[in-house]
Amino acid sequence: MVEISIKRSIDDLDIFEGLFVVGLDENNKDLNYLSKNTKLMDILNRHKVIQEEHLENIRKFGKNMILSLNDGDKLLKILLLGIGDGKKLNEDKLRQLGGIISLRAKELNFPNVIISNFYSSSSQIESIIEGLVLSLYEFNKFKEDKADKTLSTFYVNYSVVIVTTDDSNDGNKIDIGKIVNICEAVFYARDLANSPPNVIDPNALANSAKTLEKMKNIHVDILNQNQIKDLGMNGIISVGKGSENEPKLIIVEYNNSTSTDKPIVLVGKAVTFDTGGISIKPSDRMDEMKFDKSGGCTVLGIMKALGNLDLPINVVAIIPAVENMPSGSSYRPGDIIRMYNGKTVEVLNTDAEGRLILADALAYGVAKYAPKCILDFATLTGACIIALGTNIAGIIGNDNKLINKLVSISNITGEKIWQLPLSEEFSDLIKSNVATIKNIGGRTGGTITAAAFLSYFVSDVPWAHFDIAGTAWTQDGTADKSYNPKGSTGFGIRTIIKFLEQYQYK
Template structure:
């Protein structure tokens, strides 16, 4: 979709006007109302439109703009709005017209949302509109396509937006990364399995990313047995994809690490059949990493970043890992596997070790759809943030807020580490139902060297949505891509 910026009010098509609660005297609304000889305000009075959040009023073909359709969008109280709502504005506007038209215009002149106004608001709204305009329709062949149109052009109208197009280019690269992540998560597991996923990662080479793929033989030589153990019941070979973007000179890289379980049956600890189809998105953490690497390369980020994703399929089979097996990780630590459905942490353990041994990162962030417990704690509103480093936590929380992909810090302490003590090995892979997300994070912490800033993001509740939201249609959200990109912008670009 093309995003354009202009100071001129169009006189045809859909014209979307955001309205703060009880602010029907805004300059935007007054200007349009004057063009329509008062028709817009008359309609607002008749409909008792006040600008409450989620409220919308359509005024078709008013006098003076007879070839236009005016849509008033209620935003709610200005004091309640954040930077997330600035992105949401563009998404809300796009959602109003998707399926009705292929072009639309959004008026923002004089508007401020979450401290953003002018060019900053215009770019945020444009980004939100792009994000909401996603559609995955690859597998509808003989049946009718979805009964909707996607937008082809979206104009943002306001004064002082001359440089907005220039700034929008970087955001478009980030959106491409989000869309790539969404595509990966949405693909069916018979199409996207570890072997084919690894080849999809190679698509980043055209952007200047160095991509290295390790197969099972390569990983076996390195002793990556916790990762390999998860995939040993599958006919699809496990893979490790390493993506390097070097835009920052000789400095040590920042490492992003993702769980890529392309389908999770639970293995021998088999999940219930009802709802198991959702487990194609158990690779959402890896998709966020791959999408972020695409975004960083696409906008030519001035930073060194390495993305590493462990790709496995967790299947029950005569060769599958058993509950009570003990495996030796790449770090040399041993793990008693009591539940084969707690597999993501086993994958990440070896990838964390690999990242530290071969890339000597200045800091690490891992992302994973790791536990159902995080959904019980945070629902689908936040990703869970686990780290022992307060400063690192604050920097991630700040970037997440700016990006509109928010995190909530969760506890990670000595008590959670005690939960994973094993009677016969260095640790066990589950700590019980209580504090399950924290004990999972404590497991990962055992594979991180003490002097490296590290954080674990549990995104089980945010990688997939069962209903539409401001900046995504229901389905894969691509959560994590914008967060990671913002984190690089805030602290790692020269």
């Protein structure tokens, strides 16, 4: 398995053993942090590596060059890595640099890497480690030669030493194992989201969730179609009844606090494939609708990460899993559905299905668990992509203190979110003449009217809704980041784990 360690000095390392990474700053040509290793500096100076004028372009952020230098009968393999302006390095740039290092090492099949000290704090080292690991995710299990492999051979054999030469950032406070576990929880979510709909249907997703029960402090319940119907969750039943694959309600409980400590509830939309139902989608890019389960996959990834941590909290995940298909048994435009909390919904478009299954799950979470707060995750609206693009998720809710905390954490994790307003005018747009509300509010403000719909089902519990339609997988316009390979991104997992670690909301 990937092995990452932190050392204070280069002196006791064999610099010829693997790939040696040297960070080049645009504004600071001084590499004094390497000077403690006389042998290395002698080699670099002898070959005039540092003084070469053509290295100026390499100093730009993300630029890099491989140098192979002979030293007697040994070969020194150096990755010159541009870090741009070192004073402007933030967590996400360091995460990207970590990813570039891993991808170059993998490309050249150098499983041993030494990274020299171009960073200045423990938090910067943590970000580099995240990039080192996240960038090596592969989804190859449906390729003939990779069918039985969940992690690449390179990843399993990968070894990185991060060198710090300043006692103030020696890495003693960094829990490398925790970081790797969280990254591998992201891998788990990416695998689920990337899997095709003939492999991950509601039952298969439930079976995967059930495997989490082997982890510490986790209990899993799976409710079948009859149980869901008996509870009065007619939103879930209506959306799922057009498919031969019956809906499931997945409930994962992480209990590591007192029984009287109210939990935090996480809800994730898991439409394992979304045709749009009777209001069928255009065929173009419909294959991407396997990603409509990404909210549920994110929540399962969070729970898997918690199973490897020891946070003294209680967390409940609720994932309504359905397949939205057109058939003789499908729900229809014009139907009126009585939801779990008794409110009625007029269906005007069967492709606005995610809010129906989320609504039942949210209302159930509020009624059963009386949570401290409730967060939901969904690839809910194309309108969010129009509003915010494919690099920023929307967040909407009823509690600014909660939202501000989440936004501040997202700025650290690089999983950017932006708050959209939720005012009474948007609630007016979803009022129905024949029911309590309708499931669409017209062309304007689609992301917000969808959230306004959900607000009817959370009572007065502090709540935040994440619309991850643009960020759950790489799409047109997605920023090229080394740690986000093509496909599912696992967006939100790292942010929520950091939120749960810091949680003091009352």
